[in-house]
Amino acid sequence: MNISASMVKELREMTGAGMMDCKKALTETAGDMDKAVEFLREKGLAAAEKKAGRIAAEGIVDTNISDDGKIASIVEVNSETDFVAKNDTFREYVAAVAAQAAKTSATDIDAFLEEKWDLDNSKTVKEELSSMIAVIGENMNIRRFEQLKAEKGFIASYIHAGGRIGTLVELEAAVINDDVKEAAKNVAMQIAAMNPKYISRQDISDDYITHEKDIIKAQIKNDPANEKKPENIIEKMIEGRLNKELKEICLLDQVYVKDGDMNVGQYIDSVSKQAATTVAVKRFIRFETGEGLEKRTEDFAAEVAKQMGQ
DSSP states (O other): OOOOHHHHHHHHHHHOOOHHHHHHHHHHTTTOHHHHHHHHHHTTOSOTTOOSSOOOOEEEEEEEEOTTSSEEEEEEEEESSHHHHTOHHHHHHHHHHHHHHHHOOOSSHHHHHHSEETTEEEEEHHHHHHHHHHHHTSOEEEEEEEEEEOSSSEEEEEEEGGGTEEEEEEEEOSSOOHHHHHHHHHHHHHHHHHOOSBSSGGGSOHHHHHHHHHHHHHHHHTSGGGTTOOHHHHHHHHHHHHHHHHHHHBGGGSBOTTOTTSBHHHHHHHHHHHHTSOOEEEEEEEEETTTTOOOOOOOHHHHHHHHTTO
């Protein structure tokens, strides 16, 4: 198979590995991108949690939470430029989209776009989007939304960097006082900052653990420094590296960003004692603007010339 320069570039951006290493990985795996990533990981040339998506598209994330904290939504609306993302008209529109998403019965973006726009029933959501594109003068896209409903507890949110990252977190507690509400905000902030994948280790499948152990074992075996190490030492090394990885991707195991002397689980325990009630994190959602999207890049001078009709 012919390995193109664009494939090599994509793999390099996904893994952070060198150009020649990426080309070799693609050649060895017949151009299969997923297998090439694993090939590089096994050789120790790619980080385990290196994001595949490139955070490049403009726009913002926003959230909407009902007054009782029981129903919430999170949306991402993309724009072409950062200038529009900072525009008050655009931001007000995104807030309205978030409010609509909190009430919707749609389960996917296509159905969401076809429903009636709450603020003007003569239009659909899609038609209102078209109207806003005409007003703002730039292409826009409602990329995704999710809805969260709290069964027993409540939902809190956190917006970082003016909408670059948004999070929702559902906490369950028999008593909801100021301490518990503050904890919810702090946990939402933690999720924004540290991007966990799971709440706890109990949420991780056995298949995932087995797969990661196989990758780590291959990394260790491929290191000449480990050639003479006995199998029991290799197993301890595998467990050590796996535990380190799980501490990064499991929310409750992560170092608490506001107090490095404890992890998030210990912080939640301390809040439970202080509030005299059991506090538990039930679910969370995290959106980062442009995840997996590649920003359109053009030479600025060429863009100006094009707009001037030259």
